[in-house]
Amino acid sequence: MKRSIERMLWIFTLVTIIGIFYIVPQARPFKNENEFSYYDNLFKTSLQYLKDYYVDSDKTDIKDLYYGAIQGMYKASGDAYTTLLEPKMLQGLMESIQGEFEGIGAYVGVKDSRIVIISPIEGTPAYKAGVRPGDLIMKINDKDTENMKLEEAVSLLRGPADSKVKVSFYRKGVLQPIDIELKRKKIEIPSIRETMLANKIGYIKIINFGEKTTEELEKALDNLSGQGMKKLIIDLRYNPGGALNAVVDMADLFLDKGLVVYTVGKDSSETKKFFSSDNTSINTKVPMAVLINGGSASASEILAGALKDRKRAVVVGEKSYGKGTVQNVFKILDKDEMLGLKITIAKYYTPGGYVIDKNGIEPDIKVDMPKMEPEEELASIKILEGKYIEKFVDKNKKKIPDADFKALKKELASKNLIVKDLFLKKLIRSEQSYLEGPQIIDLEYDTQLQKAIEVLK
Structure with a gap:
């Protein structure tokens, strides 16, 4: 079965969460130009005092001061995902769009001023070393991560294949810090794996939501249907998310016409609704279950939330991560280098009006995985x-x-x-x-x- 998939640029903050690029011609004017002018002058005056009186002002780089000011301004917004992407970070992020990079193989986010593991990627150094969702990264190569920006942590965790990085973790219930030396490797990220279980139960693991994932999912469904599939399990555990259009297209394979997700932004122009059509790949009467856990984030929460709210599937597992915001990356040119301004512009809501961000999706049937002492x-x-x-x-x-x-x-x-x-x-x-x-x-x-x-x- 073939269908055209609307293509959308999507990002993967190296090992982490996904956002969406939009082309924005220019910044919006300030509503209060007088207030803007006042604080703009205050900033320039402060900079002038620093230049005139700071003892080592001759050793400071004006670019570093401005970058630091922008980063401080974005940090003051209180949003962990709103940040300045300096050229190296932006380049690393763009490389990750290709679905491969060199690093430890884990998706990370921010929690309680620390870098947190959202999920390790199967078959990678982090996965092999036993890194788990919810582990807090306390140090990277002896550098404390408290209040560290996500992109800086990503940059430290990445590196050439076969190089090593020391990471210190805090794990709930374990009193001692967990110190692990990880050897980086080239990380290749597949999208779909499927198999047929006993009693003709199809099983599909969706690892992330990329531009080609919908097409791969259709092929997997066709393959399982050809084997006589009678029931279906969709596994979204450890899935950090992906492109919004991809998850809407995927929901379309399982749902009749109706609402999949909507976003609410700063004003009406950023409030959008996304619908499924009647182009289902499998009969809507085929029983379904969806697996989620604390490593299910962003787009995977959208799909789980839509299938749950519309009574299409039973959700089994643990509460999901709770990353329900949309980021735009606005590119601006600094002389001959490109910067990225990553800004949260909206929040996701399930069809039933449930706010995903900071709440997560609750399973219909809660089941814990075996846990070590x-x-x-x-x-x-x-x-x-x-x-x-x-x-x-x-x-x-x-x-x-x-x-x-x-x-x-x-x-x-x-x-x-x-x-x-x-x-x-x-x-x-x-x-x-x-x-x-x-x-x-x-x-x-x-x-x-x-x-x-x-x-x-």
Whole structure:
């Protein structure tokens, strides 16, 4: 099935959240020009005093002062996503649009003045090291992240493949900081993975919402329908979002004509409604379940919210991240360099009028994933650092033989490194997936997927 997809530029703040570019011819005039002139003069006067009296003024760069002033002004707005993108940051962001970059492989955001992991990307260094959604990054290469801008953190986490970066995490329930040295690699981000489960239940994992994702999703639906699919699970966990038009097009595959999402901006010109048509790819009577968790953000929350509000699917899992704002990146030229002004211009609302931002989407059926005890968290980190799992997988690339597994447990116990079998096998399967390619599902460990299957039965 083919359909034209309206193309839209979208951004991915390296490892993170997505916004939308619009062409804006010029800034709007200030409503109170007198007030603007007053504070403009105040700024210029302050700058002149700094130039005339600061002891090291001859060592300061006027460009750095102005960039700092802009950044300070945007920070004073109180919005974590409104910021100045200096040339290097803007370039890195644009490179990420291509769907690949070099770094640790995690989507990040801002929470409580700290950089927070939204979700690790499967098969990447961060995923392999056990980084989890909700982990707060306290330091990057010994640099404190308190009040650090998102783009600066992204710049520090990125780097050439095979280079290393030290990251210190805080994880809820673990008293000690978690210090991990990660080796960066080239990160390639796929959009769709699918498989057929027992009882003709189709399973599709949507990893992000890119320009080609709708087309890939249509092909996946056609493939599963061709295999006799009777029910469907859409997995949006660890999906950080993507292009707005992409998610509206995807919702169109599952929903009859109606509202998908609307945005409310500063004034009526930024209040827009987005609708699905009648171009569904599967029968609307096919039972559906949607999986979400704390790593589901932005566009993935839009899709989950639309399917939930319009009673098209049962939502299973944990509350989503709660990133429901729209950013524009306005490009301006500074001599021969391009700057970006990333500004939040609107908020998303579900068809039922629910505000996604800072609230997240609540599942219809709450199911937690298995959770380690704090001592198991620390033990698992030491197990990974000691390369016990790597050695096991060198010998067992695809299976977990009982005899070898028992020998591994005995060796770890002798080092006082004890975790439950469920978690130890998960570490092994993650390493196998890292080497052999990401697993589509891990049904033994995945309690949320188990519940979704149960609901559809």
